[in-house]
Amino acid sequence: MDFPYSRLRRWPDVEADNLQAHDATDLLLVERALALDVAGREIAVIGDEYGAITLALTDAGLDGLRVHQDLATGRRALDRNADELGLVGFSGHELDATLLDGARLVLVQLPKALAELEEIADAVARWAAADAVLVAGGRVKHMTIAQNEVLGRSFSHVQAQRAERKSRLVVASDPRTVPEKPPFPVTERHDGLVLVAHGGAFAGPKLDIGTRVLLEVLGLGDPQLRKNATGSVEKAPNRPDAARSSGVVDGEQPSPAPVVVDLGCGTGALAASYALAHPDSRVIATDRSAAAVASARATMAANGVDDRVVVMHDDAGSELADASADVVLLNPPFHLGSSVHTGAATRLFEAAARILRPGGELFTVYNSSLGYRAELTRLVGATEQLERTPKFTVTRSIRR
Structure with a gap:
């Protein structure tokens, strides 16, 4: 042929x-x-x-x-x-x-x-x-x-x-004869957060190290940020308030609740944690992987926030309107298939810049060796380092 x-x-x-x-x-x-x-x-x-x-x-x-x-x-x-x-x-x-x-x-x-x-x-x-x-x-x-x-x-x-x-x-x-129950999805509990994963989801039901660092910086990994029995939420001291802005839905119409996007959500750890900690927020989780999306939907249901988190199978937030988000949370990949390539992260930085309203915030965690801060400043806006560990860096970028 x-x-x-x-x-x-x-x-x-x-x-x-x-x-x-x-x-x-x-x-x-x-x-x-x-x-x-x-x-x-x-x-x-x-x-x-x-x-x-x-x-x-x-x-x-x-x-x-x-x-x-x-x-x-x-x-x-x-x-x-x-x-x-x-x-x-x-x-x-x-x-x-x-x-x-x-x-x-x-x-x-x-x-x-x-x-x-x-x-x-x-x-x-x-x-x-x-x-x-x-x-x-x-x-x-x-x-x-x-x-x-x-x-x-x-x-x-x-x-x-x-x-x-x-x-x-x-x-x-x-x-072979298969067992009655399929091997996936699988479930794992992490200090009040339940993660559900299909086979193709990055990190499976584990809480990957980069996500864990970003959750801690945002205060979402702290027990006092979880809803208590009375339904109130306490903010951990000395943490950035990633939900302080008023929301924008379509770039023109104001929303009473902040719009938060977990861009490249994986199994949905960031989106679910945010929804649990900020019940007044509108949370959108999006990923280009169908396995990740199925996992994230199951994660939202397992944590009781599926009625407050919209999960979308999409490429780099392409179905989200310009200037429609107040906050973007991002743990970008540094691989394209089996190749190490920063192009995937760059596309997500560009997507975040497009969907954030002016003054909106992008919180990014990435491998410290990649040094994305200059690129984030160029593509999104003024970028500051919030945390740096031997392996990971967390930054906050303000959309210009």
Whole structure:
């Protein structure tokens, strides 16, 4: 086949000379699928980052493919690339029975997290056809024996293939009988805060170190900030008051309650903690990961604040209006997939600058070695350091 992979774009994800919209693993998965000669309606594709697998197979004449992409950026890139190439005949799904029911071949770009792979493997064994074959692929340098072991929990036969073009396929077949209860989501308690996580959510049900530092700086990690039995809230001394501003909803109409955005919310630790500590605030949690969004919604329900926190699957707050927020809380990633790249953080800084009203506050925690303060000042406004530990720095930026 002669599919025009070079025409694919990553947009709206970060684009750079060293970042591509396809790799050799995509090509191997496509070649294997075509060699197996399975009907398109019996194929499910999981983790197709920008649509290379789905569109190449569709271009080859396979109709009715079902695809699950965790990232909102990937979903938008797939749609954009499909429009550019004039390709139709596939459908997007969440990681559920609608994706996998009757599927005989499941193609998977191996995720970085073993927990995410475990949830995927269980879902395939749980909902796909009884004779389903899972073909997973990845770059050799990122593959481990542990991935085979995870697949072996859900499939009786797991066989690694010979490496080609620095990529390798692993074929899993003969699905095992699954337990009555799926392995995810999982729940963990942290001093009054409950976190719920699906396999693909960063840090799982743990409270990651950076988030913990930001919570402490904001006073949200202190017991006296939790609602007490009478419903009152006490502010810890010597902490910044991140909810002091009056709210703005759409850039024009005033709101009686501050609008606080947890940008890149993950499992929702910041949003839930803020909602518990400031019951008069309007809190929005947004993340580009579907696994994170499902986790955050479950976290809000577990903490009893789901009626006061809106959780959105979105790319860098793109569905939030300009000048619509009083406060943004941000713990930005410093990886794009398996690559270390600051572009993801820059996009979130730009998003925060756009959605904050003038005078609004951005609270950011980041790895101290990255030195984002100058960039935050340039993109958002005057930035001061609130805390610095050996690993993390917390800053407050005032939107100019």
